[in-house]
Amino acid sequence: MSTPTVEQHSAALDAAEAGGVQLITVTLRIRRFNPEEHPEPVWVDYQLTLDPKERVLDALNKVKWEQDGTLTYRRSCAHGICGSDAMRINGRNRLACKTLIKDVNPEKPITIEAIKGLTVLKDLIVDMDPFFQAYKDVMPFLITNGNDPTRERLQSAEDRERFDDTTKCILCAACTSSCPVFWNDGQYFGPAAIVNAHRFIFDSRDEGAEQRLEILNDREGVWRCRTTFNCSEACPRGIEVTKAIQEVKRALVTRRF
Amino acid sequence: MPTDYTYTDSVVVPSAQAHTGQGLGTGNPADAFVVEPPRTRTKKTPRRTRTNFEMLAWLFMRLSGVVLVVLILGHLLIMLVLDGGVSKIGFAFVAGRWASPFWQGWDLLMLWLAMLHGANGMRTVINDYAEKDSTRFWLKTLMGAATVFTVLLGTLVIFTFDPNI
Numbered sequence: 060m061s062t063p064t065v066e067q068h069s070a071a072l073d074a075a076e077a078g079g080v081q082l083i084t085v086t087l088r089i090r091r092f093n094p095e096e097h098p099e100p101v102w103v104d105y106q107l108t109l110d111p112k113e114r115v116l117d118a119l120n121k122v123k124w125e126q127d128g129t130l131t132y133r134r135s136c137a138h139g140i141c142g143s144d145a146m147r148i149n150g151r152n153r154l155a156c157k158t159l160i161k162d163v164n165p166e167k168p169i170t171i172e173a174i175k176g177l178t179v180l181k182d183l184i185v186d187m188d189p190f191f192q193a194y195k196d197v198m199p200f201l202i203t204n205g206n207d208p209t210r211e212r213l214q215s216a217e218d219r220e221r222f223d224d225t226t227k228c229i230l231c232a233a234c235t236s237s238c239p240v241f242w243n244d245g246q247y248f249g250p251a252a253i254v255n256a257h258r259f260i261f262d263s264r265d266e267g268a269e270q271r272l273e274i275l276n277d278r279e280g281v282w283r284c285r286t287t288f289n290c291s292e293a294c295p296r297g298i299e300v301t302k303a304i305q306e307v308k309r310a311l312v313t314r315r316f
Numbered sequence: 317m318p319t320d321y322t323y324t325d326s327v328v329v330p331s332a333q334a335h336t337g338q339g340l341g342t343g344n345p346a347d348a349f350v351v352e353p354p355r356t357r358t359k360k361t362p363r364r365t366r367t368n369f370e371m372l373a374w375l376f377m378r379l380s381g382v383v384l385v386v387l388i389l390g391h392l393l394i395m396l397v398l399d400g401g402v403s404k405i406g407f408a409f410v411a412g413r414w415a416s417p418f419w420q421g422w423d424l425l426m427l428w429l430a431m432l433h434g435a436n437g438m439r440t441v442i443n444d445y446a447e448k449d450s451t452r453f454w455l456k457t458l459m460g461a462a463t464v465f466t467v468l469l470g471t472l473v474i475f476t477f478d479p480n481i
Contacts, residue, residue, distance in 0.1 A: 239444075243444050243447075244447070276370065276371055277366075277370070278369075280370070282370035282371060282374045283370075283443075285444075308374070311371055312371065312375065
């Protein structure tokens with residue numbers, strides 16, 4: 060009974076491999092940087108044959124495993140949750156693990172470079188410290204006063220819904236590194252930090268909203284936002300980032316007057 | 317480990333990212349192409365201000381913008397469209413309008429709001445685009461001086477205007 064099943068299965072696999080999948084030739088144009096080898100960044104082309112339904116991360120893996128082991132990039136979960144592999148693909152910030160080859164015009168070379176505004180350490184790896192410094196500065200943890208309750212801190216479904224959108228952030232830095240104000244001098248808190256402040260400012264269980272609003276009221280805070288919507292467009296989680304920033308602005312205005 | 321990748325026609329693209337060229341100062345020749353790490357705390361990092369200045373500036377832009385739409389469109393309508401348009405504008409026409417405190421007030425408000433609105437917008441642009449603190453300071457000083465000069469001169473003219481000169 061079991062033997063025929065296995066045969067059927069492998070027959071189906073063979074069929075898929077033979078005719079179901081159309082492999083195409085793709086050129087990856089990767090902006091490589093290795094300060095020990097070449098003082099300037101260089102664009103390097105890699106030719107690959109792969110299924111257009113595969114992801115850009117699969118293509119990068121193929122390059123690293125089969126063509127050039129020196130190619131360096133971050134990836135961890137490979138399923139759009141860990142936020143490691145944000146990069147600039149064809150000029151737009153995306154997660155390599157959520158971007159299919161067929162969606163980024165594989166007829167032309169696909170350009171891949173590190174996200175902008177942060178120091179490139181090697182190839183596609185940037186120094187994320189300033190990004191996480193801004194994140195830490197907004198105190199992204201529950202702040203409460205008084206004694207701890209003996210049971211859970213309860214919350215109504217409506218109160219939870221209020222900040223639901225900003226809980227989706229995976230800290231990939233796609234938004235912050237797409238923000239032209241952040242590109243300038245990197246002193247602006249950036250969309251990601253504000254999104255994570257929003258997540259607590261509008262949480263009914265949290266009591267630190269005033270402190271966070273005070274931090275974001277400063278010269279490098281929410282008022283530097285120019286509503287260019289680059290962040291909302293870049294977010295791989297579909298968070299309405301600009302809207303969240305505007306809500307923080309509105310909270311500041313209504314609380315101060 | 318041999319590096320077997322080839323540079324495509326030795327296409328060397330200089331960094332598209334903003335950098336000051338000063339590098340990190342570690343002696344590495346590649347430093348000039350490295351973006352300096354942002355958000356590092358130095359003695360030069362401005363302290364927290366604890367004021368509402370940025371919020372008030374932001375609010376001012378929104379509110380003055382709404383008022384300016386009315387003031388400027390009204391101004392353009394009177395000066396360019398109604399009653400024969402530009403052909404009627406002359407010393408006598410201006411003198412006639414400024415005889416009324418209403419039009420004096422209109423022009424004064426338009427002058428102040430437009431100049432402050434424009435200056436605040438330019439301040440934002442300078443803050444965003446100037447790379448060095450000293451450049452930023454001098455550009456803002458220059459702009460502030462020009463703004464103060466224009467506003468004061470305009471105000472002086474509106475209040476001391478003599479139709480009989």
